[in-house]
Amino acid sequence: MSSAPDPSGPFSGLTRLDHVGIACRDLDASIAFYRTTYGFVVEHEEVNEEQGVREAMLRINGTDDGGATYLQLLEPTRPDSPVAKFLDRNGEGVHHIAFGTGDVAASAAGVGERGVRVLDKEPRHGTLGSSIVFLHPKDCGGVLTELVQAAERP
Secondary structure, three states: OOOOOOOOOOOOOEEEEEEEEEEOOOHHHHHHHHHHHHOOOEEEEEEEOOOOEEEEEEEEEEOOOOOEEEEEEEEEOOOOOHHHHHHHHHOOEEEEEEEEEOOHHHHHHHHHOOOOOEOOOOOEEOHHHOEEEEEOHHHOOOOOEEEEEOOOOO
16 A cells, blocks of 8 residues: 555645735734724734744634634835735735645645645744745645644643
């Protein structure tokens, strides 16, 4: 019996839609819109210097695996950041989608075995202490895709 993944079946390493990342020019105004329009509240804010963004995570709901589903609002902190470049090309809007997984390295390897380019050689720091990798949008139907392993919670 082969342990190789079945390329015709679903990839079982992903557990949920973790978040949808939305690029914005004014984080505070975007937070106010989502609060006023949908009643979402900010669960977490941080500046990620490595990625050049100020971000807010607005929790939508919890999930069976202990994670949650969020909207991630991303405001660039410098003009050379990927989000700033995205805004220059596309304006405000959906930047990426992210799927949750219990093991980001194994999920990235599994997706990579199916011909999708993994942009990060090793998982890196993400929001709330998570580990993340990105997948090439040209291999994902034009959608920048992130895999997220939530940090262990005490």
